[in-house]
Each structure stands twice: as C-alpha cells, then as structure tokens.
Amino acid sequence: MEIARSLQNVPSSYIREILSAASDPKVISLAGGLPDPSTFPIELMRPTFEGLCDTPEVFQYGTTAGYTPLLAFLRDYLRLPESHAAVVCTGSQQGLDLVARAYINPGDKVAMEAPSYLGAMQVFGLVGANMITVSQVESGPDLLQLEQCFKTEKPKMFYAVPDFHNPTGVCWTLETRRKVAELCIQYDVAFIEDAPYRELRFSGEALPLVSSFCPEHSIVFRSFSKIASPGLRIGVVTGKAAYIEPIVKIKQGADLHSSIPMQAALLGLLKHQDFDAHLDKVKALYQSRYQTLYTALESHIPKSCAVKPVDGGMFVWVNIPECDTFELAKVLLSKGVAVVPSPVFYPDANGQPAALRLNFTNSSPEELVKAVKIFSEVIENFS
Amino acid sequence: MEIARSLQNVPSSYIREILSAASDPKVISLAGGLPDPSTFPIELMRPTFEGLCDTPEVFQYGTTAGYTPLLAFLRDYLRLPESHAAVVCTGSQQGLDLVARAYINPGDKVAMEAPSYLGAMQVFGLVGANMITVSQVESGPDLLQLEQCFKTEKPKMFYAVPDFHNPTGVCWTLETRRKVAELCIQYDVAFIEDAPYRELRFSGEALPLVSSFCPEHSIVFRSFSKIASPGLRIGVVTGKAAYIEPIVKIKQGADLHSSIPMQAALLGLLKHQDFDAHLDKVKALYQSRYQTLYTALESHIPKSCAVKPVDGGMFVWVNIPECDTFELAKVLLSKGVAVVPSPVFYPDANGQPAALRLNFTNSSPEELVKAVKIFSEVIENFS
Structure with a gap:
C-alpha cells in the first residue's frame, strides 16, 4: 500500500536515529531533550x-x-x-x-x-x-x-x-x-x-x-x-x-x-502544596548543570566557536566554524558524545550556519565536563 | 483565522449533541456506546x-x-x-x-x-x-x-x-x-x-x-x-x-x-490471573442485558419493525417503517429515551433505510424494558 504523499515529504528523522545511537550507555548524550528523571515529582x-x-x-x-x-x-x-x-x-x-x-x-x-x-x-x-x-x-x-x-x-x-x-x-x-x-x-x-x-x-x-x-x-x-x-x-x-x-x-x-x-x-x-517547592528544586538542579556546562565550554572550546549564555530551558547553542556538521556529529558519536547538528533545525537544511545543540538537563556534571573536553578537542582538529 | 478546508467538510457531530442531551439523568440513554462502569476491572x-x-x-x-x-x-x-x-x-x-x-x-x-x-x-x-x-x-x-x-x-x-x-x-x-x-x-x-x-x-x-x-x-x-x-x-x-x-x-x-x-x-x-474470569463476567452481564432488551423488543415493538438477534457486541439495530428518523429520535428524547437514527451511520445520509441503533450495555434491565415500551408506543403512533 503506497503511503500518503504528505508523509513522503517528511524526511526520516535524523533526531530519532541519533537518539537511538545515543541510548548506548557508553555514550554521553547531549543530543536529546529529556528532563532528568530524578526531577520527576513521583512522591507528590x-x-x-x-x-x-x-x-x-x-x-x-x-x-x-x-x-x-x-x-x-x-x-x-x-x-x-x-x-x-x-x-x-x-x-x-x-x-x-x-x-x-x-x-x-x-x-x-x-x-x-x-x-x-x-x-x-x-x-x-x-x-x-x-x-x-x-x-x-x-x-x-x-x-x-x-x-x-x-x-x-x-x-x-x-x-x-x-x-x-x-x-x-x-x-x-x-x-x-x-x-x-x-x-x-x-x-x-x-x-x-x-x-x-x-x-x-x-x-x-x-x-x-x-x-x-x-x-x-x-x-x-x-x-x-x-x-x-x-x-x-x-x-x-x-x-x-x-x-x-x-x-x-x-x-x-x-x-x-x-x-x-x-x-x-x-x-x-x-x-499539591509542595508543587512550587518542587519547581524550585528542578530549576536549581538545571541551573547548576547549565553552569557546569557553560563554564566548561568557556574554558575549553576553541576561540573559533561562540556560545551564548541562557537564563533557563534545556539547551545551549554553540556556533562553530563552517564544516560538515553531520560528519562532525558522527565523529563525536564515535568518541562517545552525542549532539545534534544545526541543519536539522531548519526547514531548508542547506547552507545553514554551522552550530550544535547541547542539552544540559540529563547528564551529570562529570559527564558534561567530559563531553565538553572531547567536543573541544574534536572541533579543534576537525576540518 | 479560517479553519482548514478538510475540517469544513466534517459535519458537526449529531452523536455528540444527542449524547450531551442524553447525559440528563432523567433520560434512559440507549444512544451511546459506553461500557457499563461496573465492568471496569478496577480491582485487578x-x-x-x-x-x-x-x-x-x-x-x-x-x-x-x-x-x-x-x-x-x-x-x-x-x-x-x-x-x-x-x-x-x-x-x-x-x-x-x-x-x-x-x-x-x-x-x-x-x-x-x-x-x-x-x-x-x-x-x-x-x-x-x-x-x-x-x-x-x-x-x-x-x-x-x-x-x-x-x-x-x-x-x-x-x-x-x-x-x-x-x-x-x-x-x-x-x-x-x-x-x-x-x-x-x-x-x-x-x-x-x-x-x-x-x-x-x-x-x-x-x-x-x-x-x-x-x-x-x-x-x-x-x-x-x-x-x-x-x-x-x-x-x-x-x-x-x-x-x-x-x-x-x-x-x-x-x-x-x-x-x-x-x-x-x-x-x-x-x-493478571483473573483477567479471563473478568472477561467471562463482562460477557455474562452483557448477554443478560441483551436478552432483556431483545425479549422486550419481541413483545412490544410494532409488527412493522424488525430486529435481528446478535451474538455479542453492544448494539441492536431496529429497522422501522420509513419516516423522518431524526424527528423520531427527537420525540423519543422528549419522552425520556435517547437512541441514534440510522442516517448518521452513512457517508451519504440521504435516502437511507429508517432504523435506530440501540445500545444495551449501559442501562439496567428495568431501564431497558421501560425504554422499549416508550419506544414501541412512540413508533406505533409516529408517522
């Protein structure tokens, strides 16, 4: 049975593929958009x-x-x-x-x-x-x-x-x-x-x-x-x-x-009366994760990259020198770090500025720092 | 903001309207397709x-x-x-x-x-x-x-x-x-x-x-x-x-x-080990409801109507003499019985055989019998 034309226009999701590769426990995934499960207010x-x-x-x-x-x-x-x-x-x-x-x-x-x-x-x-x-x-x-x-x-x-x-x-x-x-x-x-x-x-x-x-x-x-x-x-x-x-x-x-x-x-x-307190805890955790990531990026990434501070949310966007970002993401994955390359975030993926999206909500501080070090070294040597 | 053309083709749901009228507790509703809540295996x-x-x-x-x-x-x-x-x-x-x-x-x-x-x-x-x-x-x-x-x-x-x-x-x-x-x-x-x-x-x-x-x-x-x-x-x-x-x-x-x-x-x-036993109970309940409805229909409906026995499910379909079935459903509702008229079940509602759908799973035996009596009397006198 032939699929509908509307579905034929939808490219197979790169994100889905990278997320599935990133589910390998040996990979530090900054690719997804997952909240930290420790924040789930299960007791509430x-x-x-x-x-x-x-x-x-x-x-x-x-x-x-x-x-x-x-x-x-x-x-x-x-x-x-x-x-x-x-x-x-x-x-x-x-x-x-x-x-x-x-x-x-x-x-x-x-x-x-x-x-x-x-x-x-x-x-x-x-x-x-x-x-x-x-x-x-x-x-x-x-x-x-x-x-x-x-x-x-x-x-x-x-x-x-x-x-x-x-x-x-x-x-x-x-x-x-x-x-x-x-x-x-x-x-x-x-x-x-x-x-x-x-x-x-x-x-x-x-x-x-x-x-x-x-x-x-x-x-x-x-x-x-x-x-x-x-x-x-x-x-x-x-x-x-x-x-x-x-x-x-x-x-x-x-x-x-x-x-x-x-x-x-x-x-x-x-x-629940403790819901607001729960929100405060989630925000404090994500702030500390973000600060760890941001500080590590400031210390390690090559000068050719640029990262803007954020006041909340789950992501940091890192502008990098022009390159094949898909290839870069692949190399990073082979070194144990998953990220998402910028072109997937544009309706027209061609000719878009090179950047990577990094998620900071679902990795430990140690993982974030380790990921940044690997990431910085790979970018330094990537052309 | 104008709605999409595809939505313009969807008629407002008659069922939704009749179900909302039928939610009046004074109405015996044979209109919906709801399971009896007493069958929900909550304890399981x-x-x-x-x-x-x-x-x-x-x-x-x-x-x-x-x-x-x-x-x-x-x-x-x-x-x-x-x-x-x-x-x-x-x-x-x-x-x-x-x-x-x-x-x-x-x-x-x-x-x-x-x-x-x-x-x-x-x-x-x-x-x-x-x-x-x-x-x-x-x-x-x-x-x-x-x-x-x-x-x-x-x-x-x-x-x-x-x-x-x-x-x-x-x-x-x-x-x-x-x-x-x-x-x-x-x-x-x-x-x-x-x-x-x-x-x-x-x-x-x-x-x-x-x-x-x-x-x-x-x-x-x-x-x-x-x-x-x-x-x-x-x-x-x-x-x-x-x-x-x-x-x-x-x-x-x-x-x-x-x-x-x-x-x-x-x-x-x-x-759950008791799931099969639960299914048996549900079926036994619906069988007895169905038998009550069917027996009442056989005794009370006018000869000009026809009802076919069923071996399961939730509905009985009653063929009735040609008439304005929407008007009939409205009169029935005013007498406290909700049913669904046949035309709504056809892509083209015009010129379809007159019939009514009766649900038997969510009314008590007393309600089923009472509904059939009202229903039969109304049809007898409806033209």
Whole structure:
C-alpha cells in the first residue's frame, strides 16, 4: 500500500536515529531533550496514583476537551479570560498537530523563526504548510524581517517558542514580545506560542507571555513534560473559544480524548502544596548543570566557536566554524558524545550556519565536563 | 483565522449533541456506546496502579511504538507473526486516524460497509477520502457488490468491523471472512479490520479474524476500551512491519507516544490471573442485558419493525417503517429515551433505510424494558 504523499515529504528523522545511537550507555548524550528523571515529582503524585482506583469515573469515556475538574482548575491556574477555552491534549505535541490540522490547508504560509523546533516542522510539513522563516537574533525574531514577512507573505500564523527556544535557548525581550504581538494584530496573523520551557527559568525575571499582549490573536501550548513527567503525555492548548472549538473537533476524530487517569494525576500534582517547592528544586538542579556546562565550554572550546549564555530551558547553542556538521556529529558519536547538528533545525537544511545543540538537563556534571573536553578537542582538529 | 478546508467538510457531530442531551439523568440513554462502569476491572488494576510510582521509567519519554514490555507481551498474546509489528495508540480511534493519515491522499477511495462506524467516517472525511459503500447483509458485506466495487473502483483499502458491527451488530460468517480476504488479495486492497467488540461474544463460536486469512494485506485495530477501561485510552494497531512503520512515523508528529503509565496499567491487567474470569463476567452481564432488551423488543415493538438477534457486541439495530428518523429520535428524547437514527451511520445520509441503533450495555434491565415500551408506543403512533 503506497503511503500518503504528505508523509513522503517528511524526511526520516535524523533526531530519532541519533537518539537511538545515543541510548548506548557508553555514550554521553547531549543530543536529546529529556528532563532528568530524578526531577520527576513521583512522591507528590503517589497519593493521587494510589487513589485513582477509588475514583471510578476516570475509567469511563470522557469529554474531548478534557477532564472537567482539571479544566476547571486550569481556568484559575492559568488565569484564563472568560472568553477563552482550553483543551487537554496528549502532550503539547498533539496540540501542535491539532492546530496544524485545524487551520492549515496545503500551501498555506506559516512563519517561524530559523532555526526552529523540529517537531513543529514535522507537523507543519505533514499538512503541507509553506514554512517561511525569519532569522532569530539575540532578542528574538528579527523584527524588520518579521514585519516584511507579514506584509509581503501574509502568513496565516506565526509559530514561536519565545521562552528558552529549542534549539537556541534564546528568550525574547519584553520589547520584542510587545512588538510581535502588535504586528500580529496589525497584520492579522495568529500567534502560536509554544511554551514548554517557560517554567524552567533559573535566572533573570519572568516576562509575560507574548500572547498576553494579543490574547484574541493567539493560541498557547503548555507542556507538563518538563515540570511533571513526559510519560503522562498531558499538555494543554488555550485561546479564545472560537480558536479552540475547531481543535476539539479534530481531536474527537484523532483520539476521542486524552487519558483521564493521567489528567487526574496531573491535577493532583498541580494542587499539591509542595508543587512550587518542587519547581524550585528542578530549576536549581538545571541551573547548576547549565553552569557546569557553560563554564566548561568557556574554558575549553576553541576561540573559533561562540556560545551564548541562557537564563533557563534545556539547551545551549554553540556556533562553530563552517564544516560538515553531520560528519562532525558522527565523529563525536564515535568518541562517545552525542549532539545534534544545526541543519536539522531548519526547514531548508542547506547552507545553514554551522552550530550544535547541547542539552544540559540529563547528564551529570562529570559527564558534561567530559563531553565538553572531547567536543573541544574534536572541533579543534576537525576540518 | 479560517479553519482548514478538510475540517469544513466534517459535519458537526449529531452523536455528540444527542449524547450531551442524553447525559440528563432523567433520560434512559440507549444512544451511546459506553461500557457499563461496573465492568471496569478496577480491582485487578489496583496493584499495578499502586505500584506505578515504584517503576520510575514509566514517567520518562518513551519510544513512539509503545512501552517495550507491553509490546513484548502483545507479540505473544496476539500471536503476531515474526514479520508483523505493533504500535500502541491513544485508543484504537487514534489507530484509525493514523492509518488514514499515513495512507490516504485526498480523493483516494476507501471501501466500507453501509451503514458504518461514525468515527471511521470522521477520520476518512478529514483526509478527504472518497468513501465508497457496499451494502451489508446478514452474513457481512454483499460479496457480489464488494467484488464489483474492488474491480471497478479499485479502492486503496476496505475498512470493516467484522465482529458485532457498529451500528448493526452483524457478525460476518466464516465463509464471508474467507471470501473477503481472498478478494483483498486478488484485487490488492488492504483490509483494515477494526475489532473493538471481538471479545464481547456471548453466544456462538468465535470466528478467526478476517486478517488471519490475508495477514500480509491487512491492518488490525484492537481496543481495550470495552474489556478494560476506555478512560485509559490504549489501543493497538498490528500488521506487517512495512504497514506499521509509516503509522509510527505519523504518530511521532501526532503525540510522540501514548501515556506510558497507562500502557503499564494495561499490561498489569492483561497479565493478571483473573483477567479471563473478568472477561467471562463482562460477557455474562452483557448477554443478560441483551436478552432483556431483545425479549422486550419481541413483545412490544410494532409488527412493522424488525430486529435481528446478535451474538455479542453492544448494539441492536431496529429497522422501522420509513419516516423522518431524526424527528423520531427527537420525540423519543422528549419522552425520556435517547437512541441514534440510522442516517448518521452513512457517508451519504440521504435516502437511507429508517432504523435506530440501540445500545444495551449501559442501562439496567428495568431501564431497558421501560425504554422499549416508550419506544414501541412512540413508533406505533409516529408517522
């Protein structure tokens, strides 16, 4: 049976391949985007997990939008305006997929920063979107380019990860947030805000969601994979009710609804009195990991490389001298270090600046330092 | 933001509306397809649920195809041939959606029986499939029509529910199973076997899966919603590895993977020594509910109606005199009985034979008898 044309356009995932190679316990993997399992708040979830069998309603079919007590809690917790709605998804990745399916016709234009999140490019590719990229600078997207893009290309939506971007770690400035929201309103472009790393800020002050400046022109994805547990597969999509309703309609066909015991488990966790203290612990751990990595990079990497500090998230982006980054990643893997080369983060992999994404959340301090030493030595001698 | 064209083709779900009206506790609902919550094997799942917090690996990201111990168990449990693979989905509904997305281009032809499962028509509609129907007779699809359809229309796949069909309750004969498999091989049509009710046989002998006669030309969906719990949202799709691989690729973009604690919970249940005894209890309960409904129908419905006995599943299909079935369903609802009118089960709702689908698994014997009395009286006087 021949596969659908839409799937033929999706390249086999390099990430999947490198992650599978990186699962070798002898490899230090800075390639993935995995939280440290020691951060999973299992003890805070235990009472709910142990009580699930005494709440029989979680075992029946439920409503597509989500488990009612969780939806009610999220309305307060996320301070949703009266006119907004939420739909619980099987991870925020499903939210992305549903938004793409609900709104994008083949050929419709979607603006995004370059580089960008691989999983977003996958779902937009599957619906046949025409992905238009705007360069990312230190403060966020290049605003002149963005306005030009809105003006001439008239994209339907602008997809972005403003907090601790994957792969670069960039966090948009307040000014950029305001300006992007303004442009989205002015040019009638929906702002699709993906915020999986937002809670992982370990320095500097939290900035408002971009969508808080254009609440009627935006959809927000929130993930609980980094602050609770990815295995649960629970995320939430919010926006004005008229934006959410078509998403619910697609979700009904896609899986009827997400697992209810998992929604109940998440609710129990979010309501736990120690949840905030848990978040503080996660952030402290990741800050120390990041500092170890950053300090090691500053001491060891060749002068020809450049690394920007980050205030949170899970990744550091290292610009390196022009080279075949895939080949470099392969050599690094043979030396026991897995990283992801920059071209995979662009809709068009050709001719992109050479860089590597390093994850710092799931390796020990010793591994991080060892990886940097190997990495620096290989780059020094790589041409 | 304008919704995608594919979504514009999906009519708002009548079922969703009637189910929401039917949730009024004063209404006896024979409209849904809900298992009786008293059948949920919560006590058999309790040890696994209570132990999940001691298996921390279920909280991390997992592989897209599913939780490895569950996949290993299913290989034996489902007696999969060496060359076959499985992918765990967020309910078998997701399996359907993924198969449609992996294989169907807009305009591709999908054959199915008429009437057919509403959720299948939804997902095939979303990918723009051209749904070609073949009449259903007592033994399954009309074989002459089916061969004609394969010959002249050359559909890519034939989607069917051979065991206790939704909505009619029809179970295909052995002869029909063999013949359909033969035709699928002969005309190179993939057979998509949806088997959510297969384990709910309460009389007669179990028949082989249709796909067992064409294992290299088929994909099978299995649901655990009727024999375990729908709330878990775990189903499984199996078929030859070459058929499953594209499904996994779509699933990676769709939700990365399904909830791992729920997969572990299902595994614990399937391995429980009392699981078979649990199945026997479920079947005995549904058999007695069915007998109550059937006996009441035989005693009370007007002679102008016809009802066929079933050997399992969750539904009975009642043919009624030609009338506006939507209007009839509305009148019945006003009298406190919810049912689903036949036209919603056809890709083309116009000009279809008048009938009603009655569910017998989630109402008490008293409710079933009361509903039949009201139903019979209303039909008698309806024109």
